[in-house]
Amino acid sequence: MAKIAIAIVCIAATALLMAFGAMAQGSGWETGTATFYGDMSGGETMKGACGYGDLIKQGYGLETAALSTALFNNGLTCGACYEIQCYNDPQWCVPGSITITATNFCPPDPSKPSDNGGWCNAPRKHFDLSMPMFVKLVKDYHAGIIPVQYRRVPCVKKGGMRFEMKGNPNAILVLVYNVAGAGDVTAVSVKGSNTGWIPMTRNWGENWQTDQKLVGQSLSFQVTASDGRKVESDNVVPANWNFGQNFEGNQF
Template sequence: MAPMAPLHILFLSFTFLAALSSAAGDGWLEAHATFYGDMSGGETMQGACGYGNLFDQGYGLATTALSSVLFNGGKTCGACFEIQCFNDTRWCAPGSVTVTATNLCPANWSKPSDNGGWCNPPRNHFDLSMPMFVKITKDYHAGIVPILFRRVTCWKKGGIKFEIKGNPFWMLVLVYNVAGAGDVTAVSVKGSATGWITMSRNWGQNWQTSEKLQGQSLSFSVTASDGRTVWSMDVAPANWQLGQTFEGKQF
């Protein structure tokens, strides 16, 4: 007969598994997670949400790419998720991480969804930055692990940021550092000589308009997926320039 594990180890294992079982019935959903990039997080910069340097923009390495089902054409960009490894005693470490959706994990139709095509529809899948993956696993060699996930409130420092890009005939505004729900569903802009102008989503969290607004101070309204709207009045002065970033109010 094999020797019995020490009682304190059995107790800790039971406590950990019990906590996971309780979480599974507490509004959590099941999925799987992998990682991309290395511990520096360099490969996680940029991405399909339109963000740039994630360190400068306040997201850091606490980020994830989403399978297309979760990504929803970029509408989920900026949303925050709590994630914990689940039901794998070999690889799971206790605890959870909270990450912001900043990229897309594209489908790989050359591989089956249960063997390499982890982000193929209709799978819910998180491709974490490596630093986040190793926080919920015992070793990055786990490769892929089952997880539990749920949407949580985003906590951000400072106000919503508006990075103005484009050209004199077309304005593209990257909206980031959004607290609360995190993901943006509508953006409007108002020049000092115009009414409110509804912007359309170009890609990720980049919003566009062809209205000529140079030489006017700018105000923005941002609506999040929870239905709340925040108005940031006159955040950009009349002499604003392309490439500049301005800070508004916050949820």
């Protein structure tokens, strides 16, 4: 009888945990708005306020968005991933959702109020999507601006984290991209073959800088994401590296 009672308790506890899990999975949605830029070819996929280069070549594809002031957070949100779905607009919404990476900034328009064209003005939470992503949410792209629900989700990336060497011998700049997990980076440290760990400073977007002289040394990186997780890539950059090259490290 005791074994049966224990089994019943375990089954009940499992069911309760599953119920809590289901509730958690369905929570976390916030409301905002979305528009689109470019055309069905994607358009304007080069560069942006996060410092990324060719988004197609770098693996981000067209699954990207420019974020309004409230969401962009001065570039701290670069690399974060969001699930987005059209919300509470039967005229335009279709079922389903998309997942995008934050790769750019949608600047505010001081000449327009937030309720009449200034979609990226504070305090609005707005996503400016590539047209191919936008049309997955609506019956017709003529919807223009749509209400959406959105939530942060883990980023899923192919391959390892990437480090692109930029700058000059006196001020080395490293672009960190293709970051999985939380996606957005809060700290980067570098270690040369002749140094200890050196904290880098965010220059802009996901470009991280140090004034230490590291040319001619093999380099290791520690990257910390916004969820506190840290990944170390030892000797990922060989001693004969050059500016303009990029290297693949470990991944979250």
